[in-house]
Amino acid sequence: MSLVADTAQWLLDGAHWSGPEGVPHRLLVHLGISAAAVGLAALIALPPAVLLGHARSRWGNVLVAVSNVTRALPVFGVLIILASTSLGLSTRSTVLALTLFAIPPLLTNAFLGVRDVDTDVVEAARGNGMSGLQVLRSVELPLALPLIAAGFRTSAVQVVATATLAAYVGGGGLGQFINEGFARGDQPETAAGGVLVALLALLVEVVLALVQRRVQPPAETRL
Amino acid sequence: MQVLSSVVAHLDAPNPWISVDYVRQNADALRAATKEHVELVLLSVGFGLLLSVPLAVLVRGHRRLSSLLLGATGVIYTIPSLALFALLAPVTGLTLTTAVIGLTAYTLLILVRNVLTGLEGVSQEVLESARGMGMGRTRMLLRVELPLAMPTILAGVRVATVSNVALATVGVVVSHGGLGQIIFLGFRSNFYRAEILTGTALCLLLAAIAEVVFLGLERLTTPWARR
Numbered sequence: 001m002s003l004v005a006d007t008a009q010w011l012l013d014g015a016h017w018s019g020p021e022g023v024p025h026r027l028l029v030h031l032g033i034s035a036a037a038v039g040l041a042a043l044i045a046l047p048p049a050v051l052l053g054h055a056r057s058r059w060g061n062v063l064v065a066v067s068n069v070t071r072a073l074p075v076f077g078v079l080i081i082l083a084s085t086s087l088g089l090s091t092r093s094t095v096l097a098l099t100l101f102a103i104p105p106l107l108t109n110a111f112l113g114v115r116d117v118d119t120d121v122v123e124a125a126r127g128n129g130m131s132g133l134q135v136l137r138s139v140e141l142p143l144a145l146p147l148i149a150a151g152f153r154t155s156a157v158q159v160v161a162t163a164t165l166a167a168y169v170g171g172g173g174l175g176q177f178i179n180e181g182f183a184r185g186d187q188p189e190t191a192a193g194g195v196l197v198a199l200l201a202l203l204v205e206v207v208l209a210l211v212q213r214r215v216q217p218p219a220e221t222r223l
Numbered sequence: 224m225q226v227l228s229s230v231v232a233h234l235d236a237p238n239p240w241i242s243v244d245y246v247r248q249n250a251d252a253l254r255a256a257t258k259e260h261v262e263l264v265l266l267s268v269g270f271g272l273l274l275s276v277p278l279a280v281l282v283r284g285h286r287r288l289s290s291l292l293l294g295a296t297g298v299i300y301t302i303p304s305l306a307l308f309a310l311l312a313p314v315t316g317l318t319l320t321t322a323v324i325g326l327t328a329y330t331l332l333i334l335v336r337n338v339l340t341g342l343e344g345v346s347q348e349v350l351e352s353a354r355g356m357g358m359g360r361t362r363m364l365l366r367v368e369l370p371l372a373m374p375t376i377l378a379g380v381r382v383a384t385v386s387n388v389a390l391a392t393v394g395v396v397v398s399h400g401g402l403g404q405i406i407f408l409g410f411r412s413n414f415y416r417a418e419i420l421t422g423t424a425l426c427l428l429l430a431a432i433a434e435v436v437f438l439g440l441e442r443l444t445t446p447w448a449r450r
Contacts, residue, residue: 003313072385072430074392077406077423084414161303165393169410178309182396187313194309198302205301 006188007195016192023196030173030200034160036095041102041155046148049107053114053144054136060111067104075101075162079169089170098162102155109151113144146216153208161201174200242417249418253405257425259319260401263391264429266323268384271330279338280364289339296332304329304393312397322394329390330383337379341372373444381437388430402426
């Protein structure tokens with residue numbers, strides 16, 4: 001079990017916690033890439049999903065079906081395909097690839113969340129003289145918020161996890177420890193990278209689960 | 224990686240995304256990679272089922288144990304695939320076994336959840352009548368409960384299979400990534416686009432074939448749904 005001890009020693013070594021190749025810097029790069037991808041995906045996915053949900057449009061179903069197909073798309077392949085285009089080995093191509101994978105859960109949940117708001121509630125709001133936009137803003141969106149938040153959580157956790165692969169196509173982030181460890185045959189570094197990435201993903205999951213719980217109305221007032 | 228980016232600069236030769244020549248000349252390598260890919264997926268989903276069904280049968284009915292098992296498989300599911308492979312590699316080496324263990328781990332959440340949901344969905348009346356017919360617990364499980372839960376279980380197997388077709392490519396880090404090896408080789412050979420795209424397209428093809436197979440299986444295992 002010396003690998004466990006070696007890994008712990010690697011993690012405790014102060015030299016690994018400073019400079020541009022240190023844990024804090026790579027952690028920030030990792031989070032930066034992830035945040036950019038999720039932010040971009042939210043900008044792209046949420047407006048059409050919410051509007052199609054509001055209109056209860058059938059096109060939304062098509063959009064959901066198409067975005068579900070991406071489940072079968074290997075992230076690894078997409079990362080490398082984008083790196084082979086004119087975008088090259090860059091942070092841009094990594095962010096773009098991750099954005100593609102962040103879109104489906106956001107899109108599906110926002111569309112279904114808004115579409116499935118109780119029609120009685122929507123009609124009551126209309127009956128009270130609310131315009132379409134007002135219904136959307138003060139009735140449908142608040143009621144769909146828990147589902148939208150769930151989609152955001154799924155997509156963010158997935159992106160943080162997948163951003164690890166970025167190191168393989170020249171991007172930065174915590175995956176670099178794993179990549180370097182394999183390249184140098186440095187097992188403790190590989191394992192330490194694995195531990196760091198796993199902890200980060202679990203942390204993001206837990207934090208977002210707490211956030212999600214906060215935006216969820218208590219059960220007895222839910223409609 | 225730095226070396227690679229400088230090599231890319233002098234790429235003047237044509238580098239098409241689609242090349243029949245490439246496929247023809249590398250048919251053997253493509254066949255071998257596809258075979259490994261299918262092996263990875265079948266073995267991981269197979270082992271996943273062998274673990275999930277007994278585990279789910281054991282914990283069902285116990286609320287605490289069920290949520291504990293779902294929580295544990297959920298934690299595994301959250302661990303990024305690359306990290307999991309990185310943690311397994313020092314122990315089991317750069318082997319097919321490492322890739323299969325990692326991929327199996329990812330099927331557990333989906334499979335356990337669906338087996339549990341499927342078993343819980345069997346109505347009390349059906350169980351009563353089975354008991355009334357004098358069936359023992361094992362016979363009831365095998366002849367009544369599992370068959371009735373089959374659509375839900377299959378739905379889980381379908382999701383697990385399709386996700387693992389995509390995920391298996393990450394096995395590259397332990398040198399057993401099936402078609403991922405092809406994609407990565409193309410990447411390392413000065414961005415050989417035909418190789419990269421062929422590898423990715425074959426993955427999608429495998430996923431599509433899996434979908435069709437599951438549609439057929441769903442019909443076969445639910446004879447009562449047919450008119």
